[in-house]
Amino acid sequence: MRAMIVKEFLQLRRDRRTLAMMIVLPIMLLVIFGYAASFDVSRISAVVVGAQAKNFSQRLKAPFSLVGTYPGQGAAAARRDLRDGKADVAFVTGGGSTLVFINGADLFSARAAETAVARLSAPGADMPRLQAELKKVLPPGAEIKLVAPVPPRVKILYNPGLKTTLVMVPGIAGVILVFVGTLIASLGVVRERQAGTLEQLAVMPLSPWDVLIGKIAPYFAVAAIDLALVLAVGMWLFGVPMRGSWVLLILGALLFLFVTLSIGVLISSVSQNQGQAMQLAMLTVLPQILLSGLIFPLSSMAAGVRWISYLLPLTYFVQISRGEMLLGQPLRDLWQPFLYLAVLGLVAVTFAILRFHRLLNPSQGLGAPRRVQSAEARP
Amino acid sequence: MADTLAEARGVVRRFGGHVAVRDVSVAVHPGEVLGLLGANGAGKTTLLRMLLGLLPPTQGEVLLFGAPPSLTGRRRIGYMPQGLGLYDDLTPEENLRFARAVFGIGHPQSETKFSDRAVGWLPLGVQRRVAFTQVLQHGPQLLVLDEPTSGVDPLMRARLWQQVRAAADDGAGVLITTHHMEEAEQCDRLVVMADGQVVAEGGLDEILAGEEVLVIETPDWPQAMSLLEAADLQPALVGRSLRLAASEEALARQALGSLEFRLRRAPASLEERFVAIATGRR
Numbered sequence: 001m002r003a004m005i006v007k008e009f010l011q012l013r014r015d016r017r018t019l020a021m022m023i024v025l026p027i028m029l030l031v032i033f034g035y036a037a038s039f040d041v042s043r044i045s046a047v048v049v050g051a052q053a054k055n056f057s058q059r060l061k062a063p064f065s066l067v068g069t070y071p072g073q074g075a076a077a078a079r080r081d082l083r084d085g086k087a088d089v090a091f092v093t094g095g096g097s098t099l100v101f102i103n104g105a106d107l108f109s110a111r112a113a114e115t116a117v118a119r120l121s122a123p124g125a126d127m128p129r130l131q132a133e134l135k136k137v138l139p140p141g142a143e144i145k146l147v148a149p150v151p152p153r154v155k156i157l158y159n160p161g162l163k164t165t166l167v168m169v170p171g172i173a174g175v176i177l178v179f180v181g182t183l184i185a186s187l188g189v190v191r192e193r194q195a196g197t198l199e200q201l202a203v204m205p206l207s208p209w210d211v212l213i214g215k216i217a218p219y220f221a222v223a224a225i226d227l228a229l230v231l232a233v234g235m236w237l238f239g240v241p242m243r244g245s246w247v248l249l250i251l252g253a254l255l256f257l258f259v260t261l262s263i264g265v266l267i268s269s270v271s272q273n274q275g276q277a278m279q280l281a282m283l284t285v286l287p288q289i290l291l292s293g294l295i296f297p298l299s300s301m302a303a304g305v306r307w308i309s310y311l312l313p314l315t316y317f318v319q320i321s322r323g324e325m326l327l328g329q330p331l332r333d334l335w336q337p338f339l340y341l342a343v344l345g346l347v348a349v350t351f352a353i354l355r356f357h358r359l360l361n362p363s364q365g366l367g368a369p370r371r372v373q374s375a376e377a378r379p
Numbered sequence: 380m381a382d383t384l385a386e387a388r389g390v391v392r393r394f395g396g397h398v399a400v401r402d403v404s405v406a407v408h409p410g411e412v413l414g415l416l417g418a419n420g421a422g423k424t425t426l427l428r429m430l431l432g433l434l435p436p437t438q439g440e441v442l443l444f445g446a447p448p449s450l451t452g453r454r455r456i457g458y459m460p461q462g463l464g465l466y467d468d469l470t471p472e473e474n475l476r477f478a479r480a481v482f483g484i485g486h487p488q489s490e491t492k493f494s495d496r497a498v499g500w501l502p503l504g505v506q507r508r509v510a511f512t513q514v515l516q517h518g519p520q521l522l523v524l525d526e527p528t529s530g531v532d533p534l535m536r537a538r539l540w541q542q543v544r545a546a547a548d549d550g551a552g553v554l555i556t557t558h559h560m561e562e563a564e565q566c567d568r569l570v571v572m573a574d575g576q577v578v579a580e581g582g583l584d585e586i587l588a589g590e591e592v593l594v595i596e597t598p599d600w601p602q603a604m605s606l607l608e609a610a611d612l613q614p615a616l617v618g619r620s621l622r623l624a625a626s627e628e629a630l631a632r633q634a635l636g637s638l639e640f641r642l643r644r645a646p647a648s649l650e651e652r653f654v655a656i657a658t659g660r661r
Contacts, residue, residue, distance in 0.1 A: 200464030203431050203523075204481045205453045 021279050029286065030032025035289050035302040036309075043299060047087040049073040051094030063116055064089070075099060082157055084333045085323075089113040090287070098152035104159030105326040107167045108297045114162075117154055124227035158243075158326045166241070169234035170321035171294040176230050177253065178260050178288055180223040186214045186281040189359070190271045198359065199324050208356035212349075216261045223257050243328030252320035252334070255341045259313040262348035269355035288314040316341045381447065383408060384521040385430045392425050394577075399425040400575045402439070407521065407552040412445055412543060414566030415556040418657060422575035423556040424461070427525055430554070431458060443521070454482065457519030457551075461526050463510040467499030471509040474498060475516060482517035487574030504535045511539060515546060522546055522553040528562060542564055560650040573657040577628040583649065590647040590655070593628055595621040597640035610634035615651070 011018055046064040048057040053071040060066055067087050070077060078090035078101050088109040092099040102113045119245065159166045192198040201211060234240045242249075263284060271277035291305065292314035298306055309315045316337035323329035323337075331338075381554045385407045392400040400422040407430075429441055432448025443452040458464070465474050471493035493635050498506055507527065514522065518550040524543070528536045540562070547553050547567075557563055569586050571579040579586050597603045600619050607614045607621065610630060614621040623631055625644060634640070636657070647655070 048649075195467060196460060196462030197464050197466055199433060199460050199462075202433055202456065203453055203456055203458040204478070205450055205483075207450060207480060 014146075016334050017276055018279065021283075025283070032287070032305055033290050034304040036296055038300040039108050039295060040300055041109050041297060044089055044109055044113045044116060045079045045087045046089045046091065047078060048091045048093060049075070050080045050092050052098075053091075053093050054268055056091055056093045056098065057371060060091075063112065064120075075101075079157065082331060083327045085327075089117070089280065092201045100152045100154045102154065102156045103327075104156040104162055105164060105167060105202070105322055106297065107159070107164060109299065110156060110159070110162055114154065114156070117152065134280065151346045165238040166326060167232075167322065168294070169238055170325045171292070171314075171318040172233065172267070173227055173230045173253075173321060174256065174292075174317040175289055175294065176226055177223055177257055177317070178285055178314055179217065181257055181260030182264040182267070182285055183281045184280070185216065186267040186271070186277040187274055188265060189268035189356075190274050194273060200361045206360070208353050211360060212265060212352055212356050215265055216258075219261055220257060221266070223261070224254070225378050227253050227257070228306045240325055242325050244324035245328075245330075246332060248334065249324040250322070252317060252341070253337065255324075255345060256313055256317040256320075259341055259345040259348055262345060262352050263313075266348055266352040266355060269352060269359060286300045291315070292318050294318050311344075312338070312340055313344050316344075381443060383442070385444075385523075385554065386442045387426065387430055387436075388440040388442070390426070390429055390436040390441060392422075392429060392434065393437045398575055399567075400429070400436075403572070403575070403577050405430075405570050405580075407554045409520070409550050409552050410547055411567045411656060412547050412553040412555060412565070413562045414569045415554065415572065416558065416563045416569050416653065417556075417572035418558060421572040421657075424570055425575075426572070427523060427554065428554055431456065432522060434510065454517075455520040456523060457514030457517065457521070457525045457635050459510050459514045459525065459527055461529070463506055463509055465498045465506060465513070468497050470495055470497055471505075471512075473500070474509060474511055478513045479516060484517050487516055503530045504532060507539070508532055509548075511542060515542065520551055522555075524553065524555045526556055526558070528557070528559065535587070536562070555660055560648070560653065563653075564649055571653060571656055576607075578656045579652075586656075587647060587649065587652050590652055591625045591644045592647045592651050593623040593625055594643050594645045595623065595631065595635070595640050597621075599637075599638065603635060603638055603640060606634045606636070606638065607631060622651065624651075 042063055043065045044063050045067045046060060047068040047070065048060070049068065049070045050073070051071060052055075055067045057066050057069045068081070072345040075092045078092050078099075081087050082090050082101055082103045085103075087107060088103050090101040092101070100117050102110050102117070104110045105153060156162060172318065189198065204212075231240075235242065264281065267280045267284070268277050271280060287308060291301070291309045292312050294314065298309055298315070301309065320334055320341075323334050383406045387401050387403055387405050389404055390400060391398065391402055403422070403426055405413070405415075405426070412525065415427065417423045429436050429550055430443070431440065432443065432452075434629075441448060443449070446452065466470075466477070469477070472495075478644060493504065494501055498509060501509070507530075511527065514524075522543070527543075528539055531534070531539065543553055543555065544565075555562075555566065563569055564583055566583075569580070570577055570583055571586065595603060595614070596619070600621060603621055604614060604616065607623070610633070612623060612627055612630060612634060614623050616622075621647075625647075628642070
């Protein structure tokens, strides 16, 4: 047994990448996820519309953060601002009690908003302060009778029951695509390398692009079927609505799939064996699940960690899938996630192509030593 | 058709501090079978991979069909690596069909029938036959075979060589690496490598160059063997006779002393010549 343990340690010492993964990675993940793992919402963005908008907005205090006051607009504009992601909550003033719209698609912000609105409108919440203020300006002995304001009517939009499943299922569809795309595709090239068939491909008349697309296409088809199944089951079993455009959702999913598959193939092309490929793939999958806004709201993350979220494709797919399924957002509200996904896809596929070029054309590829004529040229 | 199908000009390949191939120049011509002969680690496979463009030379130049290795050139190559380059989880026909699709050729007129089982489940001899069919089916002008007959029985080996000769007769250039001397003897030209260098080059006759060995015949060959080894000589036992380099006659006579023996000279075999050349370089 001792011999076995010693042998394992020897092998582990030689496998620097695994050793680094075992020691450095847990510390790194703990620090990153420690800063990211927070359900606390400290800032709730709010818009105020209607005749009393100016007066009302002056009364808003933290955690509400005013992003717009529109006295000339009504409930329809307020709904639109919520749908377009401009605010988490909208106050519609004028005409009796205030109407409050809360965006239920952002679960934690919605729950925080619900609590904050309740506190704001609690009967008598401001009474002692007002009484003290009035006593200062009124003659001594004057009778002060304050009438509690009419409590606002709260309406939660897009997810009235604040059901977790409605918010999670669109994002989970993305997680499944990440698993199929990155984890499974990451084994594709490395399997060829280990089986010795990569060398055969390298002497066949195949361009790097041929090999890349040939590798991606089957996974792309399987993942597309997976996506359709997940969405169908999500809608049928959990009642997830589809309020937006199928075309935009499918387009976003295909774009996202292209990015994840490219990352998977890129990982595969830089790995020497399947173990390394799996380790690297996990390194990209885990942060996507925890930092994409799928579980923890992006707004709750420390700024130093949030920038990592913006580098992760799942962050943008979650925005697109929730935006289409729950909110029914038009393209003009989602152009940014689409654009960022396209940029990430372009970067990933460029690196993958360069790696494939190097694998299949080592004589001309990147990093190939410059050709130097022999000092002793032969006839 | 180009005069030279593949050519290495003064190529050097280093792996860190180790020089695997040093200043080697070889060329493969249409219709010839060029054998790359050498012990394990002599640099044969490294040279071959450089010729195919699979490995960039650290120094020197490689030309395939008169130009640096490229996608166009690949259409004219049939390469069979040591690992065969077959997909274990596909059947022989599926492997062949894939290669045909990549090379853009139709279904062959006469088709060799193989098992319907996945390649990984087939005996090594059959796997080699499938791999060989695969590299031949698009009619390559340059056939590159890395130790194609290792692990193959004599009958299968003979059949593979028949096909190699037929391909060369049809005008293809064949570059073949081997460390089997009996196979090397079937090549039109040989390049002998040792320690990453070309130590001999030419036809079989040129390599042998009329070299002779000493043949020692004695009833007590075990005693003769001990005496020769004690004198730091390295005799080879062939049947019941011992063979030594011709230059070692005086030393051999001295070592054998009063032992009853008969000594004559015989033409050196390729293996003996190869050992002499390779060890001589060291």
